[in-house]
Amino acid sequence: MQGLSLKISQQQRLSPQQIQFVKLLQIPTAELAARIEEELEENPALEEGLEINDSDELDEQERETVDDWEREELEVGDYLQDDYAGYKMAGDSYDPNEESPERPMATVSSAEEYLLMQIGFVVKDEREELIAQQLIGSLEEDGYLRRNIESIVNDLAFTQGFITDAQEVEVVLKKIQTLDPAGIGARDLQECLSIQLHRRESDNPTCLLAIRLIDEFFEEFSKMHFAQLQQKLGVDEADLKKAVQLIKRLNPKPGGSEGGNWVPYLQPDFVVTNQSGKLDIKLNGKNAPELRVSKSFQEMLQTYNQGNKQQKEVKEAVTFIKHKLDAASWFIQAIQQRQGTLLKTMQSIVSQQYDFFLTGDDASLKPMKMKDVAALIDMDVSTVSRVVSAKSVQTDFGIYPLKYFFSEGISHESGEDVSTREVKNILREIIEQEPSQEPYPDEILENLLAERGFVVKRRTVAKYREQLGIPVARLRRKL
Structure with a gap:
């Protein structure tokens, strides 16, 4: 049987203004300038700079965007005010007259752009260039190609209608592997190290031995079976040690820059300084230019309002101007709210980790x-997570990502809760001091931590060791 039914349900949806705020909150300060520049280009009602005469500012009045002229009369007077002369918070630290101690930042193209610049020197025609572009676009951040060749062939066929085969793609991949940085385009660690070694002096005995280690005995080398390697290669311990040291100097992750060793410029979002025993917390406002709503757009709206509102052209013009003024004021409010939320969250983090910042x-x-900070500032955990994401703080002791200050706790035998970060630092210290030829297995590390008052299970020791990027004892053994 067919019938009609009525169902009432409640749904919570974010408004466009809330979505805009959430997106602005998540991006770091270094990207904020580009986002503001994009908004300035898209919205002529938004301008950069301070208002010359602040005495004209009026109290803010609530406004709603109107899509239908017939449903609601436009209130032009609401748009003839400007209380958004600037959105910078009192906590912003940027002074245009203040000398900056930062070093100049070199302009460096991305790894993908750098590779695309080079492919013209190795491909022979447009066909190979198209395959090369697809391969470069498939590289991961560390420079490896982890998609198999058959998948690349299918990608070209389905997305671009380009028909090729695995053999042709393999030929182009070999050409990409000749580009800089050495090791780019490798499909695994063995191939990455091999590419780098084959670019070195082929007549150097140490290099030749290193090539054999990687190309012929990679499994034994990765498991540090040095005694077996000496026997199979027929070399003494000194020569083997030189070859191993050469391999350790290679770059296992060639992606990220053309030199392989370039460190991205990091601009802190906060600055915390010790002022005679009192911590001073500031927001970095260098990438946040002053914004205001355009007075010329407000005057334009007033001019149109004096015309005949019944004319279709006038209605459309007023609606367009009103929409742009709304968007400009909403954007400025979102920036203001972003700055306030960032500062409030950072103040809470500093209050919790006051001793460290001192x-x-x-x-x-x-x-x-994060839920501890969320409770302190009376906000949702997701808001704190967005604030912390990709943000950093400059202290008197260096620059730290905000996530550095969040960690679980374990109990010390004294009954005091200790950060897992301290336990990891002690674990690293123990491993650094272990005998090079007989490194400690996780069971012994567990006992050594217990001697210092930290009761940690073996599996937890293994987890902390992996998080520190330290291999198992067998792989830490040295000649």
Whole structure:
């Protein structure tokens, strides 16, 4: 049987203004300038700079965007005000007259752009160039190609209607592997190291031995079976050690820059300084130019309002101007709210980790979770997560990502809660001091930590060791 039914349900949806704020909150300060520049280009009602005469400012009045002229009369007077002369917070630290201690930043193209610049020197025709572009676009951040060749062939067929085969793609891949940085386009670690070694002096005995280690005995080498390698290669310990040292100097992750060793410029979002025992917290406002709503657009709206509102052209013009003025004021409000939320969150983090910001000692870091900060500032955990994401703070002891200050806690035998970061630092210290030829397995590391008052299970020791990027004992063995 067919019938009609009525169902009532409640749904919570974010408004366009809330979505805009959430997106602005998540991006770091270094990207904020580009986002503001994009908005300035798209919205002529938004301008950069301070208002010359602040005495004209009026109190803000609530406005709603009107899509239908017949449904609501446009209130032009609401748009003839400007209380958005600038959105910078009192906590912003940028002074245009202040000398900056930062070093100039070199302009460096991305790894993908750098590779695309080089392919013209190795491909022979447009066909190979198209395959090369697809391969370069498929590289991961570390420079490896982890998609198999058959998938690349299918990608070209389905997305571009380009028919090729695995053999042709393989030929082009070999050409990409001749580009800089050495090792780019490798499909695994063995191939990456082999590419780098084959570019070195082929008549150097140490290099030749290193090539054999990687090309012929990679499994034994990766498991550090040095005794077996000496026997199979027929070399003494000194020569083997030289070859191993040469391999260790290679770059296992060639992606990221043309030199392989370029470190991205990091601009902190916050600055925390010790002012005679009192911590001063500021927002970095260098990438946030002053914004205001355009007075010329407000005057334009007033001019149109004096015309005949019944004319279709006048209605459309007023609606367009009103929409742009709304968008400009909403954007400025979102920037203001972003700055306030960032500063409020950072103040809470500093209050929790006050001793660390005074001394820079990792041992003074306390266990802290995002929900702890969210409770302090009376906001949702997701908001704190967005603030922390990709943000950093400059201290008297260096620049730290905000996520550095969040960690779980474990109990010390004294009954005090200790940050897992301190336990990791002690674990690293123990491993650095272990005998090179007989490194400690996880069971012994567990006992050594217990001697220092940290009761940690073996599996937890293994997890911390992996998080520190430290291999198992067998792979830490040295000649």
